Amino acid sequence: MENNVTNAADAPAPAARPSAPPSVIVEDAKKYYYMGGETVRAVDGIDLKIEKGEYVSIMGPSGSGKTTLFNIVGGLTKPTEGTVYIDRTDISKLDAGELAWLRCRKIGYIFQTFNLVPIMTALQNVMLPLIFAGIGRGEREDRAHEMLKLVGLGDRSTHKPTELSGGQQQRVAIARAFVNNPAIVLADEPTGNLDLKTGLHIIDMMIEMNKRRGVTMLCNTHDQKIIKASDRIVWVCDGKVERIEKPAEAQAAFADRAPNA
């Protein structure tokens, strides 16, 4: 099992520039929760290296620690042990303010439930990360408009989230995640709440963003289509990395496990 991990971590990713340092390095990350005298090992010693521009999917059963790993990489949860580097920054050494800045400048988030701010228009939602980044008013609006056009919602900029379909909301969320030119975008089951066709559209959009902008993607998913498109698939089980595969291998494994899917 451990062999597998090191092998995969050493293998150069296809999209990576050889000179560029990895976007994400997770070293022996552990996250324990203490509940009623019992220790829950949500993440129990994970090593992971993600190259710049790589598209990595995380797979695993519910309760395997995917979300916790995700939150650790996203700087939302501090690991009990271990270190995480995002774009060469050791995030365990950051205070709350620096962490906020890292989340603002380096990380984009895409959620299963979209999580747009309901009181704001699509344009304002996309502008939010730019405000936090301290971008001036004019440039902010231009860039947000540009991003909305890029995701095909140029004509919907004044609509509130409730006036948009699920797919459209997720597209706004994608625009919001990428607008600050982050080093890495984390997507937590981005197609989980969408129908197949809309989900495909969202996946295409994320892949295009990943390839065109060279943004590293870490995607937590059950969706086969995403797996097909990713550079590597990390299988997580019981808080550990079970194995790391290429898409083709994962597809075969997927077919074995769920022949009907």
Place this chain on the structure above:
Amino acid sequence: MSDSQSAAADPAGASPRESDAQGRSQLPLREVLTFFVFQSLRLRMGRLVVVLLGVSFAIAFLAVLLGTETVLTGIQKLSAQANDGAGEGGGSFQRWWIVVALLIATAGIANAVLMSVTERVKEIGTLKCLGARALHIVEIFLFETLLLGTLGGFFGGVLGVAALATLFSAQLGPDFLLVFGWSDALRLVGISVVVAQVIALIAAIVPVYFAARIDPAEAMRYEV
């Protein structure tokens, strides 16, 4: 991987414009108001009108009591000029009524802010994911409450003055204007606004503290 190794690698991948190794995420006051406070108040108008009414009535009560004191002392002065009689001051028990009214107003505002926070846990979590600091969350909710308090204070003050005028002009007729002028009315509205702002800030302390401490990872799992 050691720190030095990470630091040695130069910002090859970083976009050239921003030197962003160190920095603080920002949220200017103008954006606090236009992006959050005004829109949130507009969206929650229905419920806020109820809260505003409660606060306004409490503040109006305060204004009436304070105004009555002004009117009574005014009458005393007038009558003192007329027949040199001396009267005693207004009852100090009135202060208790004022305290009760303000407590009710405080509870009303605290409840409104608390509801606003709990139904926006996910929004707060999202904002923190996007780079908001705890301070920004505090600002958003504090200004929202402050605006609520200001509106409640203003309406309450105006309402109180109106009630006072109706009450005493019925009793005193045109003499009322001798003891209660425009400056008194303005002063009363001003006091009302300031008092309402102060109690709004007090009411906001606990809910805003909760809001600022919301953990983004927890907030994402939160179901309303």
